[in-house]
Amino acid sequence: MSELRIRAATADDIDSVLAFWRTAAEGTSISDDRDGVERLVARDPEALILAERPGELVGTVIAGFDGWRCHLYRLAVHPRRRRQGIGTALLAAAEERFVRLGGRRADAMVLTRNETAHHAWGAAGYTAEEHWRRWVKPLTGH
Template sequence: MNDLRIRPAGPSDLDSVLAFWKVAAEGTSISDDRDGVERLVARDPEALLLAEDGDGELVGTVIAGFDGWRCHLYRLAVHPGRRRQGIGTALLAAAEERFVRLGGRRGDAMVLDRNEQAHHAWRAAGYAPEPQWSRWVKPLTD
């Protein structure tokens, strides 16, 4: 996509990102609120990557978090009307470039079991499920 621009989100983008996720991302998390995303951007200003079209419209996101040891991918989302145009691929490439720059060696992605469409996209990008691992979660707040 020639007119696609990928850039880190800034504080002024947060409301539009949250609104975008309501349209483009399946499922929600307890941290999908302004405070949660604001903490992410304050802690790691380059973690939340945005894809914008030539008109500046938000068409995709990915969170590329690195904790110094592992590379974690969250919230890969592409606007439903813009899917299958290479936006997700471009976002993943930008995230992986970030990880390599930071010294990361392996990326993992949080993908809902029921989201079959996402499974196909992640496989096409070279990711595979690891059946020997299961995800255990504990909410830290009510």
């Protein structure tokens, strides 16, 4: 198995990340477009973490920290590359980032219907907190 490289995304990676998410991510988000990812990379250049094998993007995670909480989004591994430790490596990199920034607790946004992801997050030591309900409001006017 070829060596796995973990690194922060750059503006040059945006198109390949968007294409990757169409293949590897479960569902899409209103911010899954060039403008949204450009804003993320410009605002927090270390937040979008990539996993690569030579010549191939194989995984992503967004490790956002707002100064109060650590948030994980878009943990995605290419379907042909799953169960090879890529997700584990991405989460380790995200958690290391959070510790460096002084974060104390990480939460993950996971679709209710994505049972495969529920098992993966549980195996990584994350616990579903059923007493929380997420409220969402799309923002307009930007």
